[in-house]
Amino acid sequence: MMSRHLMLYKQSIKVCPISTCGIANYNIPQKRTISSVTRPITKFKNITYNSSLVTKKLHDTRLKDVSDEESCNTYTYRTHTCGELRPEHEGRKVTLCGWVQFSRLSKFLLLRDAYGLIQCVVNNDSINLSNIPLETVVKIQGSVALRPKDMINRKMETGEVEVVIDNLEILNSVENLPFNLRDYQKPKEQLRLQHRYIDLRFPEMQKNLRVRSHMIHNMRRFLIEKHGFVEVETPTLFCRTPGGAREFVVPTHHQGLFYSLVQSPQQFKQMLMSGGVDRYFQVARCYRDETTRPDRQPEFTQLDIELSFTNVDGILTMIEELLYESFVKSLPKPPFKRMTYKEALTTYGTDKPNLTYDLKFVNIKSVFPDKLNDDEFGAYALPYTKEIGKLTTKYKEKIRQCAKKYPCKVVLNENISKELGDETSRNILNKVGDSNAVIVALGDIENSALCLGEIRQVLASLLQSKNMLQVKEGIEPLWVVDFPLFLKGENGIETCHHPFTAPHPDDMHLLDSNPLNVGSLAYDLVMNGNEVGGGSVRVHNAGLQEKLLKILKIEPETLTHFLNALKCGCPPHGGIALGIDRLVSIACDAESIREVIAFPKSHDGKDPLSGAPNSISDEDKKYYHIATVK
Amino acid sequence: MMSRHLMLYKQSIKVCPISTCGIANYNIPQKRTISSVTRPITKFKNITYNSSLVTKKLHDTRLKDVSDEESCNTYTYRTHTCGELRPEHEGRKVTLCGWVQFSRLSKFLLLRDAYGLIQCVVNNDSINLSNIPLETVVKIQGSVALRPKDMINRKMETGEVEVVIDNLEILNSVENLPFNLRDYQKPKEQLRLQHRYIDLRFPEMQKNLRVRSHMIHNMRRFLIEKHGFVEVETPTLFCRTPGGAREFVVPTHHQGLFYSLVQSPQQFKQMLMSGGVDRYFQVARCYRDETTRPDRQPEFTQLDIELSFTNVDGILTMIEELLYESFVKSLPKPPFKRMTYKEALTTYGTDKPNLTYDLKFVNIKSVFPDKLNDDEFGAYALPYTKEIGKLTTKYKEKIRQCAKKYPCKVVLNENISKELGDETSRNILNKVGDSNAVIVALGDIENSALCLGEIRQVLASLLQSKNMLQVKEGIEPLWVVDFPLFLKGENGIETCHHPFTAPHPDDMHLLDSNPLNVGSLAYDLVMNGNEVGGGSVRVHNAGLQEKLLKILKIEPETLTHFLNALKCGCPPHGGIALGIDRLVSIACDAESIREVIAFPKSHDGKDPLSGAPNSISDEDKKYYHIATVK
Structure with missing residues (x-):
């Protein structure tokens, strides 16, 4: 309508x-x-x-x-x-x-x-x-x-x-x-990227670049014309974000002083909220030095949105309507499905479930009566049709590889009696139904679920190859909500989203006593198993923000300007960032985000076209007061 | 219409x-x-x-x-x-x-x-x-x-x-x-920038950011919806541009290898032309490390446009219609005035004349008969109303300061008989009319004209302060065309625009014999004395491009990828870049571009808000294989 x-x-x-x-x-x-x-x-x-x-x-x-x-x-x-x-x-x-x-x-x-x-x-x-x-x-x-x-x-x-x-x-x-x-x-990708000026003449590339331009233009029209948003350009040369991903540094002619290239406009958009620019967006260039991850680029584009006087429902509704109206492929009518992080983890073993096929976990904790009071213990069964027969050695090996990564016990259907005993085995099969075989994972909740989540993907590809899995056409968007605020990291407590995410109001009392059990007002948007966006309601109270920084062991001095912005009349606010490269690649059915970027870098951040990064002159090094060292 | x-x-x-x-x-x-x-x-x-x-x-x-x-x-x-x-x-x-x-x-x-x-x-x-x-x-x-x-x-x-x-x-x-x-x-600018999140709540800043957002949105609608342009995002992490301004460098974790931050998408947009994306634009973030110049920012935004199968007229018409339809203040109906570089120089003593007031030079070369055959010699008189009376010491000193900068002779009205003789003096005054006094500049064409151009501005401010100068309201856009291709620089021949600008077809034969006399297909757009954009028809022939690089002493190896793009079927093309910060500041009557940028840096590239640039950790330096040196 x-x-x-x-x-x-x-x-x-x-x-x-x-x-x-x-x-x-x-x-x-x-x-x-x-x-x-x-x-x-x-x-x-x-x-x-x-x-x-x-x-x-x-x-x-x-x-x-x-x-x-x-x-x-x-x-x-x-x-x-x-x-x-x-x-x-x-x-x-x-x-x-x-x-x-x-x-x-x-x-x-x-x-x-x-x-x-x-x-x-x-x-x-x-x-x-x-x-x-x-x-x-x-x-x-x-x-x-x-x-x-x-x-x-x-x-x-x-x-x-x-x-x-x-x-x-x-x-x-x-x-x-x-x-x-x-x-x-069609030549190999490396040659295509090296001569991108020819490769761009292929119809797919012509189409992809045009789809990208039109989709972003549609988003702008929705936000500006229909809902009064203001597009504000924010700097990319800034100071380092404490507790963030690795950021590129930019030496200046001031000896020993460097800019950092922003990994997102997060601080700026929150300062805009404090500045009364209450409906902000930006198609923002962002930089992250994490080139070892596949299908990532050192620079990428996100649709960055922030809104004052809103809540989780307001933001989710906005994004649903924005995508429904601007996406070049058809999407289900809003509201999109929502699922808590916990439900996603314990049903699909991932925080970005692909809902185009079913294959859900069954919780089988009840068949282990002696573990019922162990809050940490998780037991999940993944049922699949018996018709597929015995798993081949190849697939068993793939499953073994998944199992090796997690500290949990994985039991294949053929070993279930032997390893868990006849009674337990019978109880499990009763739960999943006669026509099904199962793979079982036991351990702590998170590891057993994540492990079985990976196995789910292996099994899905097997079933699909045999035409034994119904896969829906089209796009299945899903909101994953209620992420935890913190995670246990290698060096203590880490943030799950970023340090500016608001704790769930119901869990405020746990901040001191049990921070790892505090929920957050963060959410992710998932499409067919790809995370395409994420955001949160933010902390707008300076005192609470300082408390969170303390828990995360981040020096508040590195964020003085930001804390001052909260102290001087910052309204409640929240927002989101959508990954444009990923969204457009889904719209174009592209296999990689490189197919929807005019001049992408290849792996490890190298540019096959110009050869960048390159060595620079001694004169430049001297001007920037830097020397190359091992 | x-x-x-x-x-x-x-x-x-x-x-x-x-x-x-x-x-x-x-x-x-x-x-x-x-x-x-x-x-x-x-x-x-x-x-x-x-x-x-x-x-x-x-x-x-x-x-x-x-x-x-x-x-x-x-x-x-x-x-x-x-x-x-x-x-x-x-x-x-x-x-x-x-x-x-x-x-x-x-x-x-x-x-x-x-x-x-x-x-x-x-x-x-x-x-x-x-x-x-x-x-x-x-x-x-x-x-x-x-x-x-x-x-x-x-x-x-x-x-x-x-x-x-x-x-x-x-x-x-x-x-x-x-x-x-x-x-x-209202506080001083430094305090405003330091607490920008409060400063943004002032009505001017709210208005300026909204004008900026709307004007850029209007430009996008004109280009995409009306004329079929495609907005393409191009990388900012690239290789160094030979012969360009100083570029920021970005160290990578590959020892000794650096990206450069692009000063414009010039190479990319030309490669897009070769790639068949024949109507390109981008609202592009650009970087230039020239923070010592006032009212510049280390990062800035330009509307970057490129078009295949076009010529100077095509591009100028496009920009006139674009601005006429998207600018938030009213502009004269297109076509805008056009003036050759030579005319601008010898009439106003600048390549960006402010046409909101008159004050034109009179060429007085004819009163120096013995110099008539000297092609280098320039003699210009700047007439102004006698009513103003004798110049005060303060203004004479200002004029002396201008004169000192150029190797030419400047003669004030009161000294004209004494210094040039009665007859010459009479001839000059005959040329400018009885009601006028004059200031005269003699020397080579360029220096005498540029010098008198600076004096023109001093005189204009004097006349305006006495209410003796008619200044038009509104905006007077002007195209300055037919720039020279090269300039004589400190280290030999330098490019006037950039190395990719096409020579004027009429002057091709002078490329070897007399390159400094070769004209170009470059143009600038000027508004009220401000350069708001510039562009050119480009070289699309690889052989010609190599020849120009040779004249400019630029190693073609540094541009292999670019020359290949020309060799593999690059159409004739041209384009322009409009300075968004400057354009919006004119639209907002802002005194500085900092008034139309949400979070600008202050002088010397420093960010009063966050304190950037900052020192970085030894760990970061080690990761990027750099050390700080004197």
Whole structure:
């Protein structure tokens, strides 16, 4: 209902495989019905048809499509894009600019730009197509003609017409291409990243970057136009965050003094709340030096939101509506499912359960009567269909690898009588039902659940490979709420979210006596097993904040400015950060966030394109008062 | 005309001085005519009325106002903002949240939030207002009542009503405020920056941040929705730009290897062009380590745009339409004035002339017949009204200071006969007219013009102080075009814009023989004497680019990735970068860009708020393989 009123911008994005009908077709109004007569794809050799891209649902009718207003030809010397010519343009003089995708018999040339592909033909001996290398950039002036009926290509948006070339100008010629733009011979990622300027011409990359731009624009329109938020840019050169992840440092010409690159605008957005900017957001660049984790980037983008005079329900509702209205794939209607951290842990063995398939734990603590009073003890069974038969050695080994990581006992179905005794075994099987086999994990609650959670994923992939697991299509968003405030870390008590998260009001009395049992007002948003965002209601009281810092052994002096902001009239507030890279990759069905980032770094923070990081000059080192040491 | 079709988002922004009627009033539909009966401002003591903010024209009727759709109360536990209550709300139960702006007689309380100010009254002995410090954050539940006729405050948007308090909850109390929120006792900038979280509550800062957010949003809507641009985020951690300004370096855990923080997305946007993303923009964070220049920040924001298959006219037209439709102040209708660099230099003595006043040079070379064939020789007279009389010693000293900086001869009106002889003097005065006095500069063209350009500014301020100079209201945008490609620098030939700027096609033949005479396809946008943007058509041919690098003595190996991007099918392209901080400060009539940045650094890159840059731990230094040295 809301969406009818909200006229968010939505560009319809249609992507054609590069091989047959060009890079991508954006915004071409499709008024004509295309008949079922198709030209054989084999017309162009070395071409395979990749239909998966075409069928992807990338636009949502809930969002108003205002793309008709848009022109991609303004301020250029082309008259049309390569994707927009149709029979109604017959006889029109046009100027097109693009890349030579293919040429044939010195007579036909396939011209490509970001919007599509069109066939151009030579009727004139003075134009020689035979020596034009692929990917040469050309300007073509000519006139639009209908193709002969038997030459119509129904797989191409422009397949009913062709452009008869009057004049062809080479705008830039091409030297050795490191790889060809052919779907079927797509190069390895390292080579693609090294020559990203070519790789970006692939239809998936064109589409991904456009989806990213549109989705973020939709979010901005929702927040600014509909709900009065103000986008505020905050610094990235700042001081170190105590107790945070490792931050990049930036030497200055002041000897011995360094900025830190912010890992998030957390402190700034809370200071904005104190400053009366009560509805803030920012599409914020953030930096974290943790390149050893897979699928992470040293710099990344988050949609950072903060709101005064609100509570958990307010923030969760806002994000649900924001995503429902701006996400380019359809989402379930809000409210999204919610689950406590404890429920997620003891049902799925993870804080980011993938709800597209079932496979839930059964709590079997009751079959161990002598442990009933042991609050720490956890016993979980993971039932799965007997039909799958005995696990193969390969899968047993995978499960063993999971079990090794945790201090708990894992029992496979075949060993259950032997290891737990006949009676216990019978009681367990009674609980899970006759048609099921089980894997059992015993130990302390957290370790046994986490261990069985990993085994759940192994089992899911096995069941899926045998077609014995129902997996839902689409996206299953889930809020995980009520995280604990603290965790037991290597060096004592650590924060579970960050030091500014508010304790759960019901647990205030436990802060001194039993901090590890204090809940928090933190929440995570999970989509199909991926954490896509997280936030909390924050501490707004300086005294409470100082107390939490003390528990976490963080010197309050490192946060004087921040504590002062709380002391000088800071309203209650809370917020969230959504990981844009991850969200867009889910929207694009991309395998990695690198597929939705124009110029990503590869593993370990290296840039295959420029070679960065590099050595720097002695002069620079001297200016910044630094020397390189072992 | 265009603007009727483009429904850009525009929030009407009305700002009230903090002293009388609150922080700011945003989006409150004003349907009721306010009669001329006004409540005396003196009702509240220690208050002065600052009308300048109210009269500022911040919205432009060309942009459609869709603010009626917006709600600032969604997802919060307030029902209304402090700025929106009107007589039609009489009897309504409301919940308000905000800061205590003022309280009086233990009965009246002025509650403020970002949207306005409202009077709340106590009718109930159980609520005691006397001990609530100013700036305390409270939640008030109550009901809206009409004020008695004689108590109506016409200066307040909400001045016809008040809220009778049923319940008052203190959400956060306040300890010692470092300064009060009173216009008339506004603290020094250093203190304001140190406690920015309080300073942001001033109406100017609230307004400036909102103007910034809206203006950038309007630009995005113009580019994405109307003209099919794609916003692409590019990395900030990159390799060093050869021949650029000093760049911050970021050590990595790879011993001796550093990222550089980009000074602009220049290389990336050109690689995007090669990648077929032919209409790119980005609101980009950029970094430049040049903190010694006043009114600069180590990090700043630019609207970065690049376009394929275009030319100078295309880009200039685009920016004119973009600004005309998105700027929050009115601009002259496009096309904007254009002037060559040479004309600007020899008419105003600067590459960024302020056209809001006249004061043009007169070329007096013809009165020096023996110099007519000397191409290097420049002779300029700056005429000004005789009425001003003899220059005072103070102004003569200022002019002497200007003259000292340049190797040229400066002659004041009183010395002209003595120094140049009677005949020359007469000829000069004939050229400028009888009613004028002149200051003359002689020397090489560039130095004499630049010198007289500085003197022009001194003279303008003198004339303006005497009310003898007509200064136009509003904004006078100007394109300065046809910059030279190179400059003579200390170490040989330097680039005037950057190494990727295209030479003027007419001057290609001079590249080898006379590079300093080669023009370029670079342009700057100037507003009232401020450079607000600059760009160029770029080199797209790898061979030409290599040639330019050679002239500039830049090793092509440092740009291998970039040269490859040109070699592999890069289309002709060009673009521009607009300085957002400067543009917004012009839109806000702010004296410094620091007034339109939420958390700016002060001089020399220091952050008065957090104390950054700071020393870092030995552990961090070790991890990044650096040591601090002298």
